[in-house]
Structures are given as C-alpha cells and as structure tokens.
Amino acid sequence: MKQTSSPFDSRRLLWILSILFLIVWFYMLGNRTLIPTDEGRYAEMAREMLVTGDWITPRLDGIKYFEKPPLQAWMNVITFELFGVGEWQARLWTGLCGLLGVGLVAYTGRKVFSARTGINAALVLGSSVLWAASAHYNSLDMAVAGMMTITLCGVLLGQRNGASAAEQRNGMLLCWAGMALAVLTKGLIGVVLPGAVLVIYTFVSRDWAIWKRLHMGKGLLLFFAISAPWFVLVAIKNPEHPHFFFIHEHLDRFTSNVHKRNQPAYFFFGILAIGIIPWLGLLLQGMWAGVKRESQGFQARQMLLVWTIFIFFFFSISHSKLTGYILPIFPSLALLIACQLEAGSSKSLRFAAMLFTLLGLATLGFVLVSPEKIASAKLPPLEQALNQGVIPWLIATALIITAGGIVAAAIARSHRDWAVISLSAAGLLASQTVLLGYEPWGYYRAGLLQLHAIQTELKPDTPIYTVGQYEQCLPFYLGRTLIPVEFPDELEFGLQQEPQLWIPERSTFVQKWRADYASGKLSIAILRTEVYEDMQKQGVPMRLIGQDPRRAVIASTIARQPAQAGTPAEK
Known part of the structure; x- marks a missing residue:
C-alpha cells in the first residue's frame, strides 16, 4: 500500500525534527564525566598544549606522546580557548565530526541519488547506535571517521554522473582535503584506505576512466599543503618521531599484538551488528543494493559497497582491534540502506x-x-x-x-x-x-570520587604520583600532571626519551616517599589497591585520604588540613 503523504514533503516539519535532533545531540556532549581511557587522555593532551603553547610536540602528563597526530588536540585547544576548559568543550570536536557526517551523507545522498535518499541517509546515520554514541565520546575514532566521510562524499560528489567540470574539480579537492585531515587525525590510514578502495573499485566496476578525473596534480598539492607541515616540524624538533610513528605505530601495530589489542577475526561482525541498530534488519539488503550495476558511468553504489567491505576487511585482519575502528564504514552503509529504503518495499x-x-x-x-x-x-x-x-x-x-x-x-x-x-x-x-x-x-x-580529597590537600608545588597504574582522567580534572611510577603504559616511548620524568622502580619511589615524610614535605600518591596493601605491609608511613575499590590516595604528611579532607569510600 502506497503512503498518501510524507513528512519529508514538509519543510517546516523537517526543520522541527532537525532542531530536536540538534538539541539532543549538543545537550548530550556535556552532561557526563570524561571517562578513561580515550576521553581523559585526549582532553588532557589538549589542556597541556593550551598551557604550554607548544602545538608541535604533543605531550601527555608532560611526556612526549607520539602515538597519534595532533589535529584532535588542536581542535580541542581551540574549543578550550573559545569556551573554557570543560567536558562538553572536550567533546565538541567529536560531536561536530559526527554531525558533519550526518550532514554530508544528507547532502551527498540528495545530489547523487535523490532528496528522499539524502533525508533517509541522515536519519540512518544519526540514529545508528555506534555512530551516535561515538560522537559523544572524545576519541580519535569518530574524528577520523568524520574526516574520511569528507573523503568519501567528496569522491561521490565529484565523480557523480552529470557533475559539471567545476563540481568534479571541487568534489575531488574536497576528497583530497579529507584524506589530508584524516592523516593529521590518525595517520596513514587516512590515505591508504581510500587509495586501496579506489584501486579495488576500478577493477570491480571496470571504470578505468576515473583515474583521469582525480585532479591528481592539484589534489596532491592540497594534500601535502595540509598534512606535511606538521610532520616536518615535529621531525625537526624530535628526530625520534618518524621511526616511532611510521614504523611502530603503523606497521608494528597492524602486524603484531604490540599494543595487546588483538581480537578474533570475527570481532567486528558483532560490533557492526550492534552498532548499526536500529537498521540491522536492512543491513544485508542495503549492501545488496551496492551489487547492482547502474546503466553507465560512475557506479556510486559499487563505490559505497567497496568502501564498506574493504575497510571492514582491513581492520578485521589487523592485529589491533578496538570498537570504533570500523566507524568509517557507517556513512557508506547509511547511504546504501537509504537507497534500499527508497527502492524497497x-x-x-x-x-x-x-x-x-x-x-x-x-x-x-x-x-x-x-x-x-x-x-x-x-x-x-x-x-x-x-x-x-x-x-x-x-x-x-x-x-x-x-x-x-x-x-x-x-x-x-x-x-x-x-x-x-x-x-x-x-x-x-x-x-x-x-x-x-x-x-x-x-x-x-x-577517579572523581577522590577528586575533592586530593584538591583539599593539594598545594601549587605538591608532586602527585600514580603508582602501579595510570590515571587517564584525574590530570585533566586536577589541572595537574602526574608522575608515573613503575607503570609506563602507553607513555613508555616518551619516557625512554625523557627518563627523568618518571620513577621506574617502586623501591626508589618508596625511598623518596620516606624521605618526604621525614622532612614534612607534602606529596600525594594514587596507588593501585594491591600496591597500597603491599606498602602497608612494609610499614611505609602514609596517611590515607581517599579510597575506593580501584585505588587508594595517600599523603606523606601527618597533619590534616583544617578543611574537609574527604572520607574514604567504602570498599
């Protein structure tokens, strides 16, 4: 039975729905605590960049941190400068990246397919569980997905049948810019994945002429103008960066379990099934729509299908797997599902x-x-x-x-x-x-159950140690860097360059702690629970100022502050 009227025909209703969507989207950016690991890490990197004014060498807890390029940190610094340091400000860039994806698939669906397809694509992407949740979580996965959506939509707009010469050029320049921004967000996947998709698409669709329509000369100039300057500057300032970033963080991460993020090959099937909800029932049909060949010219649906399958396959065979890695396929799936919604019963x-x-x-x-x-x-x-x-x-x-x-x-x-x-x-x-x-x-x-207790004790010159674990969020909320003890975690490479910034052995820390206690110098340490119990057995002098099942917070002085010091939480 054919529907007699459509809400998509009412501009007023579409505006109302859009405004309601935006209210929910932006409200949800700031009503929750930043949670470990990613949210605290990237917020703190931006806060330190804001304080130091050094936009070239990213640092975490004052330690060189070269695992990722700096675009996310730069954008967070800008939001901190404009709106102050806070939770919604730390999430604003990822929220905008998610919103950018929704807007781009709406515009691209309209231009490449139909106005209804564009609306459906926006509805599908904006409501897909993984996309909507990840856009409200401060991580690089959503940011790189947003930049890769620029890449995908750029090529679809530039190569679509009927595009004028100017539209073709502008679409491809948008594609090149998207790749450059993706590289500045998360590294070489920003160019390697789209490049591989293009090669595979050429063989699948037999569209050999696409290589003449890439505007490669202007595109490469734009790509390197955006992406290259920082890599050059950081290498000049930190000669150790290129090998660590390009070899360790790309080749080693992909081919080995160096970061202990290995998962079975089927891992992303479950993530996709959950993440595409509520559209799971249309997933296979939408992908099947990409198999059908259009009459002539650029095969937009086949491009979307190749993009989806290859990127999913690429991360499935990688030895490093995290939930958000497959986010870049959600815009292509949204467009395919939207095509199915338009054509299907x-x-x-x-x-x-x-x-x-x-x-x-x-x-x-x-x-x-x-x-x-x-x-x-x-x-x-x-x-x-x-x-x-x-x-x-x-x-x-x-x-x-x-x-x-x-x-x-x-x-x-x-x-x-x-x-x-x-x-x-x-x-x-x-x-x-x-x-x-x-x-x-x-x-x-x-760790915010202990935030008040720490702030009550803290003085401007008080060192704060983290022993046996790494606290990802407390540095941001305290506005202070921590000194790691015996647990380098992801800071290991930076600590190799600047070993004076940490204490490798717990015994050395205990010796220093005893000296601080004897001299009356205030120090604070956040200990893993097992470490606290072990130090108790050793008779290490300390005053417990806060505790929960995951951590204990101790001070090195006897006298309590007159203000409320906080009561240890129940175990």
Whole structure:
C-alpha cells in the first residue's frame, strides 16, 4: 500500500525534527564525566598544549606522546580557548565530526541519488547506535571517521554522473582535503584506505576512466599543503618521531599484538551488528543494493559497497582491534540502506522494525529476569551498587527500543517515512540513554570520587604520583600532571626519551616517599589497591585520604588540613 503523504514533503516539519535532533545531540556532549581511557587522555593532551603553547610536540602528563597526530588536540585547544576548559568543550570536536557526517551523507545522498535518499541517509546515520554514541565520546575514532566521510562524499560528489567540470574539480579537492585531515587525525590510514578502495573499485566496476578525473596534480598539492607541515616540524624538533610513528605505530601495530589489542577475526561482525541498530534488519539488503550495476558511468553504489567491505576487511585482519575502528564504514552503509529504503518495499522496513522490537523485548526480559547477573555479587559493594543503578536505565532503554519498533512496524505499510522517523528517534534516544546510565560508573572509573580529597590537600608545588597504574582522567580534572611510577603504559616511548620524568622502580619511589615524610614535605600518591596493601605491609608511613575499590590516595604528611579532607569510600 502506497503512503498518501510524507513528512519529508514538509519543510517546516523537517526543520522541527532537525532542531530536536540538534538539541539532543549538543545537550548530550556535556552532561557526563570524561571517562578513561580515550576521553581523559585526549582532553588532557589538549589542556597541556593550551598551557604550554607548544602545538608541535604533543605531550601527555608532560611526556612526549607520539602515538597519534595532533589535529584532535588542536581542535580541542581551540574549543578550550573559545569556551573554557570543560567536558562538553572536550567533546565538541567529536560531536561536530559526527554531525558533519550526518550532514554530508544528507547532502551527498540528495545530489547523487535523490532528496528522499539524502533525508533517509541522515536519519540512518544519526540514529545508528555506534555512530551516535561515538560522537559523544572524545576519541580519535569518530574524528577520523568524520574526516574520511569528507573523503568519501567528496569522491561521490565529484565523480557523480552529470557533475559539471567545476563540481568534479571541487568534489575531488574536497576528497583530497579529507584524506589530508584524516592523516593529521590518525595517520596513514587516512590515505591508504581510500587509495586501496579506489584501486579495488576500478577493477570491480571496470571504470578505468576515473583515474583521469582525480585532479591528481592539484589534489596532491592540497594534500601535502595540509598534512606535511606538521610532520616536518615535529621531525625537526624530535628526530625520534618518524621511526616511532611510521614504523611502530603503523606497521608494528597492524602486524603484531604490540599494543595487546588483538581480537578474533570475527570481532567486528558483532560490533557492526550492534552498532548499526536500529537498521540491522536492512543491513544485508542495503549492501545488496551496492551489487547492482547502474546503466553507465560512475557506479556510486559499487563505490559505497567497496568502501564498506574493504575497510571492514582491513581492520578485521589487523592485529589491533578496538570498537570504533570500523566507524568509517557507517556513512557508506547509511547511504546504501537509504537507497534500499527508497527502492524497497515496506516489508523490509517492517522486518527491521520487528527485529528492533524483539531486541527491546529481549533486553527488557533479561534485565527483569536476571538482575543478579547485572549486579554481580562477586564485585565489591560499591561496584555492585553502581551496577544496580544501571538497571533502571537499561529498562528505560529497552522500553524506548520496544516502543519505537512497535510503532514503526504498525505504520510501515501506510506511513513508511514516519516509520523511518520512529526507528531513528528510538535509536538515537536509546544510545543516549545508555550513555546516561553509565555516568555513575564513568565518574567512578575516572577517579572523581577522590577528586575533592586530593584538591583539599593539594598545594601549587605538591608532586602527585600514580603508582602501579595510570590515571587517564584525574590530570585533566586536577589541572595537574602526574608522575608515573613503575607503570609506563602507553607513555613508555616518551619516557625512554625523557627518563627523568618518571620513577621506574617502586623501591626508589618508596625511598623518596620516606624521605618526604621525614622532612614534612607534602606529596600525594594514587596507588593501585594491591600496591597500597603491599606498602602497608612494609610499614611505609602514609596517611590515607581517599579510597575506593580501584585505588587508594595517600599523603606523606601527618597533619590534616583544617578543611574537609574527604572520607574514604567504602570498599
């Protein structure tokens, strides 16, 4: 049955939906704690760059940090300069990158396919769980996905059938600029992956003439003008950078388990299945739409399919796997699914809605029937309480999913576009509800239960040590760098260059701590719980000022401050 009217035909309604979407999108950037590891790390790198004014050599806890290029840090510094240092400011760049992806697929879908395809693509991408959640998490994965969306949409716009000479040139220059910005965000994948996609697409589509339409001369000039200056400057200032960055962080990371991020080859299948919700029921059909060959000229759908499959395959065979690595395929999937929504029957949409409903019901059933599994009696009481606090949020998430799915399934035949909007709204709200529910856990993991106790004791010249673990978020909230002890973690290479910035052996730290205690010098240390217990057994003099199941905070002086020092949390 054909729908009689469409909300997509009402400009006013589209504006209302867009404004509501933007309100949710931007509100969610600032109502949660920055959580380890990525959020605290990249926020702190930007804060230190802001304080030192050094935009060439990235540092973390004052230590050289060369694992990634600096574009994310630069953009965070700019937001800190404009709006002050804070949580939503630290997430603003990734939030804008996610929003940029939504806007680009809407515009590209409209220009390359149809106006309805553009709207559907924006709805699909903006509501996909992994995209919507990652855009509200301060990490490089969303930032590089945003830059690679510029690359993908640039080539689609520039190569589309019917593009004028100026549109072709501008689209390809946009593509080259996107690759350069992706390289400045996360390294060589920004150019290697699109280059490989182009080669594979050429053989699949037999579109050999595309190589004449790349505007390679101007494109290369633009690419190197954007990407090269920083690499040259950082190498001049830090001769050790090129080998570490290009060999260790690219070749070694891809071919070995050097960062201990190895996962089975099927890892990303599960991530994709969860991340594409609520559109899982349309995933395979959307990809199948990319197999069909267009009558002539540039094969846009085949380009989208090659982009999706190759990037997914590339990260699946890598020895380094993290959840957000496959984010760059979500814009291409959104466009393919949007094409399927436009061309397919209401049955496929109804199937997706019913699958979404079953997911909501299954989640609700698990939460209601097995709350003890969520709480986990084996955890410390504080962590059990945190898990118990998540349960109402999971119930709310399940109800949102179920309601959105039921509504969409009921109206898919007669009001297909409203069904798409229903699924989109439910997907976006569900992803953000889960993030809100995790906030107490995030606050705890970030170490903020101990923030007041540390701030109460702290003086401008007080050294703060982190022993047996690395605190990713506390430096940002304290506005102070920490001194690592015995646990270099990802700072190992930087500490090899500047070994004076840490204490490799715990015994050396204990000796220094005893000396500070004897002289009355105030020092503060954040210890892994096992380290604290071991130092207690050794009889190391210290005053406990804060504690939770993951860490203990100690001071090296006897006298307490007159202000509230904070009561150790229950284990």
